[in-house]
Amino acid sequence: MRASTALLTDRYELTMIDAALADGTADRACVFEVFARRLPSGRRYGVVAGTGRLLEAIESFRFDGPALDWIAAEGIVSDRMLEYLREYTFRGDITGYAEGELYFPGSPILQASGTFADAVVLETLILSILNYDSAVASAASRMTQAAIGRPCLEMGSRRAHEDAAVAAARAAVVAGFDGTSNLEAGRRYGLHTIGTAAHAFTLLHDTERDAFVAQVASAGAGTTLLVDTYDIEQGVITAVDVAGRALGAVRLDSGDLPVVAREVREQLDELGASDTRIVVSSDLDEYAIAALAAAPVDSYGVGTSVVTGSGFPTCGMVYKLVLREGEDGAMHAVAKKSSGGKASIGGRKAAGRRIENGLATEEVVFLSPDDDVPVLDEAIAEVGQGELRALQVPLVVAGRIDESYTGPAGVQRARERHAASLDELPRAARRLSAGDPAIPTEVITV
Amino acid sequence: MRASTALLTDRYELTMIDAALADGTADRACVFEVFARRLPSGRRYGVVAGTGRLLEAIESFRFDGPALDWIAAEGIVSDRMLEYLREYTFRGDITGYAEGELYFPGSPILQASGTFADAVVLETLILSILNYDSAVASAASRMTQAAIGRPCLEMGSRRAHEDAAVAAARAAVVAGFDGTSNLEAGRRYGLHTIGTAAHAFTLLHDTERDAFVAQVASAGAGTTLLVDTYDIEQGVITAVDVAGRALGAVRLDSGDLPVVAREVREQLDELGASDTRIVVSSDLDEYAIAALAAAPVDSYGVGTSVVTGSGFPTCGMVYKLVLREGEDGAMHAVAKKSSGGKASIGGRKAAGRRIENGLATEEVVFLSPDDDVPVLDEAIAEVGQGELRALQVPLVVAGRIDESYTGPAGVQRARERHAASLDELPRAARRLSAGDPAIPTEVITV
Known part of the structure; x- marks a missing residue:
């Protein structure tokens, strides 16, 4: 407790x-x-x-x-x-x-x-x-809809109150997100936790190659390498050179994502890393996700907009x-x-959703000013046209x-x-x- | 801890x-x-x-x-x-x-x-x-500025994550708010806690008068009565009738506040309750507060907009x-x-604010690529024109x-x-x- x-x-x-x-x-x-x-x-x-x-x-x-x-x-x-x-x-x-x-x-x-x-x-x-x-x-649901099946990952802890961040990760997963960067949310609610690396990790090392070598040595070739610290094209070359064709994914955190994602996809394919995925994560909201629908992106890392309800x-x-x-x-x-x-x-309400041919058509709210609960239950049970799902x-x-x-x-x-x-x-x-x-x-x- | x-x-x-x-x-x-x-x-x-x-x-x-x-x-x-x-x-x-x-x-x-x-x-x-x-x-500061000295009271706990609400109350007080409705914030940070009553308290009673009598009996005539559950004009009459001219304040939580506040002020004065204050609290933000500058309002209860950073x-x-x-x-x-x-x-920064004739004119950020801290300290100390306040x-x-x-x-x-x-x-x-x-x-x- x-x-x-x-x-x-x-x-x-x-x-x-x-x-x-x-x-x-x-x-x-x-x-x-x-x-x-x-x-x-x-x-x-x-x-x-x-x-x-x-x-x-x-x-x-x-x-x-x-x-x-x-x-x-x-x-x-x-x-x-x-x-x-x-x-x-x-x-x-x-x-x-x-x-x-x-x-x-x-x-x-x-x-x-x-x-x-x-x-x-x-x-x-x-x-x-x-x-x-x-x-x-409510915001997360729009994002997972816009992602049309591609995984959405919650990474917004730093843009929310530290305890709200735990709740946000949980709520995002309720609405279809696949994982979160937040460890406490992972522990408390059994959520899948995810993570790549920050630019700081690359900058810590004398060269980008040193950073990639260290990450692959620690996390294996299946890891996600962040390739946009210096020059994306060179970053991708180095990443595949270090991790080989088994490289799990590259992450892009800046730039004109629809364009860059396409260039990086072509580059990865040319390098033979056709199974290497592309994760994008730069100020995404549901509209940015929708705009990437045609781009060769494999998953979306979403931060600020999901933890703040996208407006x-x-x-x-x-x-x-x-x-x-x-x-x-x-x-x-x-x-x-x-x-x-x-x-x-005033008065207690009972609610049902009218479903016709499998589709919702109406939110029906029954109101009993006298608090007659049996009457409310009966109303829900008896309504004839279509099916009324009790809520x-x-x-x-x-x-x-x-x-x-x-x-x-x-x-x-x-x-x-x-x-x-x-x-x-x-x-x-x-x-x-x-x-x-x-x-x-x-x-x-x- | x-x-x-x-x-x-x-x-x-x-x-x-x-x-x-x-x-x-x-x-x-x-x-x-x-x-x-x-x-x-x-x-x-x-x-x-x-x-x-x-x-x-x-x-x-x-x-x-x-x-x-x-x-x-x-x-x-x-x-x-x-x-x-x-x-x-x-x-x-x-x-x-x-x-x-x-x-x-x-x-x-x-x-x-x-x-x-x-x-x-x-x-x-x-x-x-x-x-x-x-x-x-940052939002609260704009509100206290717009209030030009009238007290602002933080009442937004219900519109924020339950722990974020505690932090929000604290941050609002840092930026000049006078109190908060949040009890945990009061306990943890020694903040002044405030509160009136909800519409539910009036509705609980058979009549508005019964509710006012109960509240005054419990909290004294200096309390704040919420007068807009049924009819504001009648509510004010009943409030003064019950509490007398010593009534502390009335709260208005709906309607066209600049107009209603003026009407209620006149009414209170006519009833002899000229010391009774008017608290308003309906979806206020810094702009609504500014728009009430000329209205006879004594304090502002602010909820949603302060705990969500006003946009x-x-x-x-x-x-x-x-x-x-x-x-x-x-x-x-x-x-x-x-x-x-x-x-x-890149590089460590030191910062000072240039103050000329008591007014800030510039944020000066000194950058030392070599991390030469003494040089930074010296730079701050030595800058000549005007005074440079170390930050x-x-x-x-x-x-x-x-x-x-x-x-x-x-x-x-x-x-x-x-x-x-x-x-x-x-x-x-x-x-x-x-x-x-x-x-x-x-x-x-x-």
Whole structure:
């Protein structure tokens, strides 16, 4: 279990509960929902990621002694609240889109049910994880689509916060990347780790040849040699001369890649190194990858753009109270009403994706203002036209986490979910060009 | 000390060292430099941040048993390399811009000196921390400038990776923010934590009045009430009715803020609550803050845009080998030569900022291809026209970290450095409008 995640939280989550404990509303049954009002401008779909990490973090969401001492010393909450926090562990339910699933505007990505106190205190953590990981996975998915089957490798650790980098590597693999340079991500999530060498390694040596000799001696001829430190043409000659025709790959990290890749391919073939692959890695994003589709490139090393969500470093997902017990003991749909584009729809939602002839045509969101769960289940089961694939799965039941979504196995499961869901999207909807969401979201009140 | 940071590292750092250990180059004396080739498009200056966090992370950069076991099991490096890692602790020197200092294209932000092995292995960690924290601080600095003295409060945790959020809160405070909603940042770095309430707290209650009564009972009349859940005008009436004229503040989180703020100010004044402040917090960035300059707003709650660097979530800083020992035992300047905009300047640099009549006019970078440190020091000391403020300070000496840059005291020190350096910039250079770097960078070979 990782260190306590409980203080990775906004102060107001605690002060709200403190006030609600005092007036007796803290125990009201509540349902919170995570959704995104819109996709990033021009994007056709989003990818839910971070769910497995979230479950791991919820397991570690306990206020330990040092945390409680600090909260007490700061005078943030009352003694009654400190007692509540001391005993806190999430005892409610969480249902949501399986990790790797696609989402659209208004998709009910996650639902947390429990007392107000139990559920509201997880808000910051839930949103931090889903917003970041989904931003990375959504960008990564476009890149693996653009790569049309060629491997994409995540190398962006240095362009992200050092812990975010681990999450980014994981999210990229969920969305189809084949490996990562990040060692901690490899260890924690069983990911395939990869790496070549930096220009510094070549510069360290008196000659480029010395560097290549050292690398091949250490890593074998199957290694990837970085050939663009001095002069690419000479670098390729030296690389093949040192490693022989068994040279695994050369890496190009600068220059006009479509042109250079073609020249290097010809050169390698002329040198008899026709099995030597070409890896490119210079500020690639999904558009640069698409532009290399016709170039003789074998794999893509992607850095900055994947770990920063390729222009959209967060998803704008929100966590809203949609249903709560009233003084009358009944459940009531609630929603912010004030203007300004931030109004939302109260009531618990159930979601299905309509699949016709194997292709997704619609995101259907059923809304039950009265929280009639059987009616929602029935609505999903009964809808007639085409097939309606249910999208929500139980993730936490009465505080018990479904471990099958966590750890290395969770990543593989999410990766398969992503691939399967993407296969349902019409080809046109997988284009990089800006457009509306790939399928419309229809809200049906039942 | 935090958990080991050693695996927050790219795989190739280890495999390069492995190869260099085998051919004897791992022990060559080296100097690596961190710099940015350019500022984000249109930005006038950047802010160095994360230095204190970096020193803390370097202290924890040890390969512990589980890490070594995993590396061994994966077969990433040789047994010789495992032995090297087992003993690893950084024994070199690090010199750099003090945290909070401004930087420009080509500024030698950080220099790490040591053997190749000792210094290269820190590359990923150094860049992760400086790139993210500096991106946040650079955006935050523009926001505090735009706020012209009104407090800015960081509330963006939910829009960033959960650990990045802690770093973001810290970096925002370095750049002049007054507080953060993030509790862990408050605890770890002694930051002022702040918070109001969410719409969920109002919706939890049967009426808005009930919610306000509960909050005031718990937090006192000096609290900040969120008045835009249903109808702002009615919300303000209820807020003042419940809390009285001693109401601390109202928060507006939606709508056309310049207009609404004015209406609410008039309303508060008419109700006699002329000391009640107005906090706004709806998708603010530096431009929105500037647009509110004439509105009766008392403080700004900033979320998404500050934690994501307001359009530039990473700085593009790189870590390049610039000087290394050769077979001849002498130090040689080295640099990547190949085309593609990624060439760099070899040799160790020393930097000073020329200050004339109290205002910065130039970033002067002295370059000594022969690593003649006394000559560099002399150059800085002797430059005649105007005053030349030396920019580099020792951060790590022979593996010993200067603790005065770490922890809560380090944040305050960085905050003062930021304020003082910003005061040196001409007013025009602090504008939000896009333009060239505020001062030119001149490279002088000595």
